[in-house]
Amino acid sequence: MKKEFRVCTRCVMDESDEAITFDENGVCNHCRDFPQRTEGIWYPGQEGQARLARLTTSIQEQGRGKEYDCILGLSGGLDSSYLAIKLFELGFRPLVVHVDGGWNTELAVKNIEKIVSHCGWHLHTHVIDWREMRDLQLAYLKSGISNQDVPQDHAFFGSLYHFAVRNGIRHVMSGGNIATESVVPPLWHWSAMDSTNLKAIHKKFGKIPLKSYPTISFFQMYVEYPFIRKMKNIRPLNLMPYVKKEALQELQDKIGYRSYDRKHGESVFTKFFQNHWLPEKYGYDKRRIHFSSMILSGQMTRDEALAELAEPLYDPRELERDKQYVAKKLGVSDDEFAEILAAPRHSYRDFPNMERQYALMKSMQRFAAGKLKLRIKNYS
Amino acid sequence: MITIVDLDMGNVKSVLNMVRHLRHDATISRDPQELGRATALILPGVGAFDEGMTRIDESGLRESLDQAVLERSIPVLGICLGMQLMTLSSEEGQLPGLGWIKARTLKFQVSNFDRPLPIPHMGWNTISGAKPSPVLSGLDENRFYFVHSYHVQCDQPEDVLATTHYGQEFHSAFQQENIHGVQFHPEKSHQFGKRLLNNFCEAIHA
Amino acid sequence: MLEARAIPALLLQDGGLVKTVKFKDPRYIGDPINAIRIFNEKEVDELMFLDIDASAAGREPDFDLIEDIASECFMPLCYGGGVTSIAQMRRIFRSGVEKISLGSTAVENPDLITEASRIFGKQSIVVTIDVKKPRFGSVRVHTLNGRNKTGHDPCDFARRVEAYGAGEIVINNIDRDGVMQGYDIELMTRITKAVAIPVIALGGCGNLQHMAEVVMEAHVQAAAAGSMFVFFGPLNGVLINYPEYSELRKYF
Numbered sequence: 018m019k020k021e022f023r024v025c026t027r028c029v030m031d032e033s034d035e036a037i038t039f040d041e042n043g044v045c046n047h048c049r050d051f052p053q054r055t056e057g058i059w060y061p062g063q064e065g066q067a068r069l070a071r072l073t074t075s076i077q078e079q080g081r082g083k084e085y086d087c088i089l090g091l092s093g094g095l096d097s098s099y100l101a102i103k104l105f106e107l108g109f110r111p112l113v114v115h116v117d118g119g120w121n122t123e124l125a126v127k128n129i130e131k132i133v134s135h136c137g138w139h140l141h142t143h144v145i146d147w148r149e150m151r152d153l154q155l156a157y158l159k160s161g162i163s164n165q166d167v168p169q170d171h172a173f174f175g176s177l178y179h180f181a182v183r184n185g186i187r188h189v190m191s192g193g194n195i196a197t198e199s200v201v202p203p204l205w206h207w208s209a210m211d212s213t214n215l216k217a218i219h220k221k222f223g224k225i226p227l228k229s230y231p232t233i234s235f236f237q238m239y240v241e242y243p244f245i246r247k248m249k250n251i252r253p254l255n256l257m258p259y260v261k262k263e264a265l266q267e268l269q270d271k272i273g274y275r276s277y278d279r280k281h282g283e284s285v286f287t288k289f290f291q292n293h294w295l296p297e298k299y300g301y302d303k304r305r306i307h308f309s310s311m312i313l314s315g316q317m318t319r320d321e322a323l324a325e326l327a328e329p330l331y332d333p334r335e336l337e338r339d340k341q342y343v344a345k346k347l348g349v350s351d352d353e354f355a356e357i358l359a360a361p362r363h364s365y366r367d368f369p370n371m372e373r374q375y376a377l378m379k380s381m382q383r384f385a386a387g388k389l390k391l392r393i394k395n396y397s
Numbered sequence: 398m399i400t401i402v403d404l405d406m407g408n409v410k411s412v413l414n415m416v417r418h419l420r421h422d423a424t425i426s427r428d429p430q431e432l433g434r435a436t437a438l439i440l441p442g443v444g445a446f447d448e449g450m451t452r453i454d455e456s457g458l459r460e461s462l463d464q465a466v467l468e469r470s471i472p473v474l475g476i477c478l479g480m481q482l483m484t485l486s487s488e489e490g491q492l493p494g495l496g497w498i499k500a501r502t503l504k505f506q507v508s509n510f511d512r513p514l515p516i517p518h519m520g521w522n523t524i525s526g527a528k529p530s531p532v533l534s535g536l537d538e539n540r541f542y543f544v545h546s547y548h549v550q551c552d553q554p555e556d557v558l559a560t561t562h563y564g565q566e567f568h569s570a571f572q573q574e575n576i577h578g579v580q581f582h583p584e585k586s587h588q589f590g591k592r593l594l595n596n597f598c599e600a601i602h603a
Numbered sequence: 604m605l606e607a608r609a610i611p612a613l614l615l616q617d618g619g620l621v622k623t624v625k626f627k628d629p630r631y632i633g634d635p636i637n638a639i640r641i642f643n644e645k646e647v648d649e650l651m652f653l654d655i656d657a658s659a660a661g662r663e664p665d666f667d668l669i670e671d672i673a674s675e676c677f678m679p680l681c682y683g684g685g686v687t688s689i690a691q692m693r694r695i696f697r698s699g700v701e702k703i704s705l706g707s708t709a710v711e712n713p714d715l716i717t718e719a720s721r722i723f724g725k726q727s728i729v730v731t732i733d734v735k736k737p738r739f740g741s742v743r744v745h746t747l748n749g750r751n752k753t754g755h756d757p758c759d760f761a762r763r764v765e766a767y768g769a770g771e772i773v774i775n776n777i778d779r780d781g782v783m784q785g786y787d788i789e790l791m792t793r794i795t796k797a798v799a800i801p802v803i804a805l806g807g808c809g810n811l812q813h814m815a816e817v818v819m820e821a822h823v824q825a826a827a828a829g830s831m832f833v834f835f836g837p838l839n840g841v842l843i844n845y846p847e848y849s850e851l852r853k854y855f
Contacts, residue, residue, distance in 0.1 A: 117841060123641045127844075133835065133836060139836055139837055141838050144632055147619060338418075345636065345674075410698055443724050515800055519771065520605050520648070522604065523604075542649075543605075544701070546725070585676075585679050
């Protein structure tokens with residue numbers, strides 16, 4: 018029987034987040050830190066509008082005469098799709114980049130098609146070599162670390178940033194946002210951008226060399242690209258009201274967007290990983306961080322969240338189908354796959370990583386922000 | 398348990414894939430004893446008529462098939478050649494058919510404005526229901542994948558379940574009590590095939 | 604009434620999907636299994652899947668991959684590449700494939716067409732004829748990814764494979780492969796007049812209008828295309844697409 022976890026009295030985070038702390042009213046650290054965490058980044062109201070207008074003018078002016086004024090990474094998921102429509106309405110001319118990691122669903126490709134057609138933009142697709150992707154994903158599964166989305170996420174941002182820099186497009190538009198993803202339990206997953214960790218895990222469990230897989234180094238990511246190449250990662254959704262339900266409705270009305278049954282229906286693997294692997298193996302239910310974020314941004318009540326959490330994560334038939342598909346896709350038999358899924362749990366710390374460098378960078382950022390009143394936050 | 402009869406002629410695997418996708422229990426078999434225990438049969442088949450009849454006779458399946466369908470009266474669905482084998486005879490071959498239904502299999506001879514239509518009749522076509530049946534429920538709008546050079550002609554109009562037009566009207570599905578046959582391939586007809594196979598599988602439990 | 608089919612034709616090389624231009628410069632477009640899963644959900648009329656390495660390398664078909672692919676297809680699937688024997692064909696049909704396409708084998712060993720058609724039924728035996736027009740002279744049949752000239756006239760050869768027992772013919776125009784400027788209507792018309800079995804046009808399709816032209820004017824039973832269904836927009840971004848059924852029916 019599962020241990021009864023204490024749940025925050027304000028959001029729905031619980032002790033499955035091993036680092037959670039509660040105050041005397043039973044309110045968790047995620048709720049308490051929220052104002053501080055979002056200060057200077059999140060402007061869902063009037064001020065956001067003004068900031069977005071200034072940002073728009075500035076980026077579009079810099080892009081004048083060029084074919085594209087920014088790059089937009091588009092997965093077909095709600096965040097990037099909604100961002101696309103907003104950028105279109107603001108008059109941006111992005112080069113749309115889609116990174117195909119081999120797990121696209123029909124819904125995802127159809128949504129991408131609808132958005133790109135509606136906006137009349139150009140689409141560039143970076144197709145990750147599937148054999149390398151598969152090898153890396155199998156390596157991650159065998160490593161037993163909690164964040165199995167790293168191979169997809171790293172490839173996505175790696176390709177996007179390399180592509181932007183190579184093509185001299187400085188502004189990268191990202192669908193990342195506070196409204197639906199501000200709650201991040203530190204122990205649930207480590208940064209997907211740590212290529213040292215990625216390479217170490219692949220070295221131990223991988224079978225073929227990663228020749229074309231787009232890794233991005235710590236130096237490129239945090240020094241060369243932002244400071245030398247002046248690439249900027251921009252999150253416009255933080256400068257506007259972003260309410261999931263309304264955004265979905267708007268997309269449906271405007272372009273006939275088709276909604277996913279659940280978050281991350283754009284990738285079969287992510288769905289399987291987040292709705293089955295993670296809760297089964299680690300007891301992590303990612304809906305908690307998603308719903309808690311939405312409670313904190315005022316678009317969901319705690320009762321609504323609790324009611325949705327009571328729903329099963331997976332329809333058993335669908336799970337069985339997806340499981341077989343994931344095994345087939347990864348090129349392993351159902352038995353082999355069961356064995357791989359049963360790999361012992363490991364922390365990312367069991368493999369070489371850049372945690373010290375990240376810590377140093379964070380303290381430098383804090384120092385700069387505190388003493389020098391600078392905000393060095395090219396990547397948040 | 399639905400048993401898909403394996404004559405080693407064509408696509409039993411596709412039928413199994415779709416039935417399993419629909420979450421019904423099914424197995425592929427050519428074992429007379431297993432057929433004796435089946436609660437429903439699917440008889441798929443692609444290929445020549447005589448080849449099919451020869452395989453049924455030589456594999457020793459004839460008796461258990463007849464018994465299951467005619468004596469135990471379990472639901473049976475013939476697909477493509479499987480449907481044709483259920484008839485009395487075929488212009489494609491010399492051997493008599495299973496004769497479960499009063500119908501014959503004839504050669505297509507069709508033309509359209511004097512231009513002979515290509516044979517086989519291959520591709521997507523629609524069916525029109527000729528009588529109400531649970532197997533066709535929800536399929537007013539439909540399209541199915543066909544590929545055949547011979548077609549079935551029922552002797553008794555009341556056995557005709559659906560018709561299709563290709564140069565001429567022909568009987569694309571029949572049904573007489575527990576005996577069903579379809580000329581098209583539901584296992585390769587997307588949502589429409591899923592609907593039809595699911596109707597058949599669910600009718601078994603009803 | 605029977606509808607003309609719109610068929611995505613996918614090329615396999617070294618385990619990955621590629622798209623060529625005039626049979627050259629293969630561009631990697633991803634993993635076959637996921638692509639086929641997406642095409643299945645788009646409810647395509649039919650799918651052609653051609654291993655362009657197998658025959659040229661004298662290699663057997665990748666049976667495991669074929670089985671994985673077939674299990675994702677709730678529509679007719681045609682496989683081609685490296686098939687030289689009845690035993691191989693039996694194995695491929697058993698894994699859930701409807702049709703097998705013979706290319707160079709049809710030239711080298713046409714008796715296999717007859718034998719296969721007798722055993723498996725002629726509707727399941729397709730012959731793919733690659734054609735190319737030299738700078739001087741008329742269109743001729745080629746094999747082994749266009750490298751081998753056979754000297755056969757496409758119409759004569761089409762009639763011949765029909766007589767051997769082929770159930771369907773694919774005419775693949777090498778000069779137009781990946782160019783997306785339209786089919787060779789004149790050639791396709793000659794072929795459909797020459798044979799009574801269904802003909803599939805391949806090579807040159809860039810949009811649905813091209814498909815409508817070859818269906819209406821050349822009377823082919825199906826129009827196949829590669830680039831159009833895997834690329835999107837002026838930059839040819841890889842994005843699997845296929846028209847909605849209602850959209851398709853506006854054209855033919």
